[in-house]
Amino acid sequence: MVASGNNPYEKALAGLAMNRRRMLALGGLTAGAGALSACGGDTGRGDGDGDGITLYQWYHEYGEAGTQEAVKKYAEAYEDATVVINWVPGEYETVLSSGLLADKPGDYPDVFEGHLNRSMVDSGQVVPLDDILEDVKDDYTTDDLARNTIDGKVYGIRMIDDPQFLYYRPSLFDAAGVGVPETFDDLIAAAAELTTGDVKGIFLGNDDSATKMFQSIVFGAGQTLLTDDNQIGFDADTVLAGALKVKELHDSSSLLVGAPTEAWDPSSFIQELCAIQWCGLWALPAIQEAHGDDVAIMPVPGFNGGNPTVFNGGWDTFVNANSEHVDEAKAFAKWLWIDNEEYILDWNLSYGFHIPPRLSMRANAEALADGPAAEAVRISEEYGWAENPNWTPTMETAVDDMMTRIVLEGADPESEFEAAQGTIQTELDSIFG
């Protein structure tokens, strides 16, 4: 079951329009009070039917055509509750954070997608889902479980795996006489060769072209963000040597910066603004539609003798601990994202590509069986690294600032590393004592 007209904002606007008419009829002050009371009473969300239970499920706005219709279809097919979809455009994580602070049913999500971090658990926002995952834990990759686990409890169900890597066009490489880069030095050289008057060699992103390489530097060197006992897992020599390589790329004129779209959107690659672009598996169908068979992918090459890396991004589903219907929300999450092979495969393969997180279902993912998609699955499994839920946004901001200052502003690397290290250590001390 799904509530029709499930965008609460549209309903709220409709409510306001009605109140404006009432205002004209009754006069300003009375109607002003009416407007306030109506805003409180009519949330614009559909009432539950059947047994009267309504679950509110939140998604960020996926860019691929048909995704919103798909989640409505899934919600409608669920028989044990009315599921109201909130499809959130813009900065989803911020809207979600506010939503999770709300007290009134309908203002907060019962089931939502997101990314786990420790503060969500410490502040009691999410419930453990070990019971509904009990029988299938072995059917997820270790990384997919680890990124959803805090202190031995699993809080999230993996919905999609989104490996991110570099797209390139073999024909451009052939024309420039460039081989596939095996090291970051090769990548810098290839980008320079591929740069022409109208096309830049490589696009890593507008506002994160310096910062997103940090994790590649760390994981490529066999290090990690945080060790198992939650200490800093990388060293200055590795990070600074890598950061200076990224600076070398930035200082060349072969990096595209300031493109109209960010790197999660394949438009720059499709519009031939760049020869190589960082993007995710989700964009493969759109890129193949534009460039046909002239598309290949590669992991981010290793820095200074390190290994190649692939960021295994993705989304997970959680159940709000403050929900009035925790058990019903867990049942719905289990039905949709653990048991429902048809919908899991539909969601992963029909609207842009993602890797189904259930290992047993990957064999049925025919769309990922050959070509660049199969290569994506392979390098994701071989070189992939995953987020750590103990790595907080404050820590991320600290290393982002460090990379920005070293790479873009030419700041002193050692002092920047010390500053970032200090911030991370303070954060670790405040969390783990």
Added chain:
Amino acid sequence: MAVSTETAPADRAGTGERTSRARRAGRWRTTLTFWYFVGPFVAGLLVFTYIPVIWSAYLSFFEARNTVSPASEDFVGLDNYVAMLRDDAFIDSLGTFTVFAAFIVPLTFASSLALALMLNKVRLARSFFRSVFFLPFACSYVVASLVWKMSIFNGVRYGMANSILDLFGIEDIAWLFDPSPPWYWLVIVTLRLWIQCGFYMILFIAALQQIPEHLYEAAYVDGAKPGWQTFWHITLPQLRATSVAVLMLILIAAYQAFDEFYNLIGNQAYARPPLMYLYNTALGTVQDLGKGSAGALILALLIALVTVLQGKFLGFGRSEGQ
């Protein structure tokens, strides 16, 4: 609260009781009218400004991550204030603001005053030009930011600015995302100038129209020449009160800069004003409402302090010409 009480005309021919009742009814009507107009604004101010400020002050004394109602054992005293004052990123953001203010305050002041002086002299189509310059003020920072970012100052070959540079054989510039050299200031400052100049121009025009013509006539009789001499010795002193108010408004608006930074650049270390940093700390992914609230109150105190000092030194509240 002071209420203007204009009594209804008394019925002089009637009895004292009727007069008294009429007076009471008149007072009641006046009071009702007062609250009819003022009430909604007072309620809005209370609900959307004062209560959040008080709540924010309360939160600033607690460890409040992912919550707006921390438990009593999470009380941390002044720790959040100490942490914010020791936070390099927050202090850097105040530095970013200082650079921004150094550009935007004098530029906005000079541009809006120049526009006002020119429009004050124009005899033909004055209303048209006034509207043309004021119109950008009606545009939202978000929309203007998108136009500046996507159309004028994008970093690729078909961006307007890069197309013009291309005519002179100059290579494309990544206006917003390469801080060396810091071209992003050009984008940010021109955007804010475009939006807010018209508003301050209107304030100056209103003040210019209040300057008595006989002051200029007397000056001419004494041998003064139109132009720089009368501007410096008559116009500028006569605009003193307006100038001080405009300077304060521009500075406060600069302190509150958020929209264009957020939409043009995002959360970058090299161009992160205080509100951007606090937004990320309290409402963004960090969700540390305790530290965010402490930072917001530090910033509010700083704005109040600077405003008071500026008012004191520049003489805010004195009448024009004093």
